[in-house]
Amino acid sequence: MKIDVRDLSKKYKEVDALKNISFQLEEPKIYGLLGRNGAGKTTFMEILAGQILATKGQIYIDGEKPFDNQKINESICLVKEGNNFKKDLKVKNVLQIFQYFYPTWDEELAKELVEEYNLNPNARIKTLSKGMESALGITVGLASKAPITIFDEPYIGLDAAARKKFYEILLEEYEAEKRTIILSTHLIDEVSLLFEEVLIFQEGELVLKEEADFLRNNTYAVSGTTDEVEAFISDKDVIESKQLAGMMTAYVSGDKQDAVAHGLQVEGVPIQDLMIYLTERKGA
Numbered sequence: 001m002k003i004d005v006r007d008l009s010k011k012y013k014e015v016d017a018l019k020n021i022s023f024q025l026e027e028p029k030i031y032g033l034l035g036r037n038g039a040g041k042t043t044f045m046e047i048l049a050g051q052i053l054a055t056k057g058q059i060y061i062d063g064e065k066p067f068d069n070q071k072i073n074e075s076i077c078l079v080k081e082g083n084n085f086k087k088d089l090k091v092k093n094v095l096q097i098f099q100y101f102y103p104t105w106d107e108e109l110a111k112e113l114v115e116e117y118n119l120n121p122n123a124r125i126k127t128l129s130k131g132m133e134s135a136l137g138i139t140v141g142l143a144s145k146a147p148i149t150i151f152d153e154p155y156i157g158l159d160a161a162a163r164k165k166f167y168e169i170l171l172e173e174y175e176a177e178k179r180t181i182i183l184s185t186h187l188i189d190e191v192s193l194l195f196e197e198v199l200i201f202q203e204g205e206l207v208l209k210e211e212a213d214f215l216r217n218n219t220y221a222v223s224g225t226t227d228e229v230e231a232f233i234s235d236k237d238v239i240e241s242k243q244l245a246g247m248m249t250a251y252v253s254g255d256k257q258d259a260v261a262h263g264l265q266v267e268g269v270p271i272q273d274l275m276i277y278l279t280e281r282k283g284a
């Protein structure tokens with residue numbers, strides 16, 4: 001489904017959570033939505049999922065507004081970091097409700113995930129540990145098979161092995177049937193390899209939207225003496241630089257041949273490092 005974000009702003013009293021952002025997500029892909037705390041990611045995802053209204057501007061999903069629009073809402077599943085479910089319901093009731101809600105629901109996959117994560121169908125939500133509640137969120141998000149599935153830090157309390165399983169199943173399901181998956185996370189180093197396209201929000205603005213492969217292929221680390229590297233990067237787009245004992249390494253955007261021609265040592269930048277630097281960079 002095509003997502004068209006037009007001049008979107010959201011104000012909460014004094015806070016400008018989103019400031020006039022516009023972009024399109026045209027294709028089913030795995031998108032990484034990154035940014036520091038308070039950058040506006042959750043606000044954006046809630047507007048996209050039709051849960052709250054924008055102050056100005058609009059998001060169109062295949063030309064329609066998501067708020068109060070059942071046809072669109074049953075194509076979107078947003079799993080947040082907690083409080084996704086009513087506390088008095090049992091696990092099996094939650095699964096029934098979502099099965100009923102999503103026309104694309106995959107009951108086999110839901111059963112598989114319930115088993116994988118050892119969820120007791122008769123347990124009430126309020127008795128679940130944080131990790132188990134997250135596992136149920138992940139189960140719902142994956143089994144919904146919603147054409148737009150959004151995970152907003154969905155794994156609070158899940159251990160590393162359970163998170164790894166989530167990434168594996170997510171990728172398997174995505175390979176079998178492409179859909180738009182938006183993954184917002186602070187665990188960039190764990191998931192960066194999953195992303196096909198990366199969006200970075202900063203203080204309510206979109207500061208980067210780029211194919212992950214482009215970032216991988218057009219960013220490099222250049223090392224040498226501080227004097228050499230400083231001279232080289234003076235007219236370059238520098239993401240980050242480090243100095244130690246007269247030596248310097250800088251992460252630079254652009255064509256690496258330029259640095260090679262200067263006789264400097266040139267290497268690739270691991271995508272997770274790059275995303276961490278880009279996310280942290282002021283005025284990226």
Ligand SMILES: Nc1ncnc2c1ncn2[C@@H]1O[C@H](COP(=O)(O)OP(=O)(O)OP(=O)(O)O)[C@@H](O)[C@H]1O
Nearest residue numbers: 012015016017035036037038039040041042043044
């Ligand atoms: N319901 C609300 N009422 C008032 N301010 C809010 C509300 N929700 C979010 N904000 C503010 O809007 C800004 C953006 O918040 P948002 O939760 O969208 O950011 P985020 O990028 O998801 O952050 P995090 O990574 O910490 O989850 C923050 O300054 C936040 O305090």
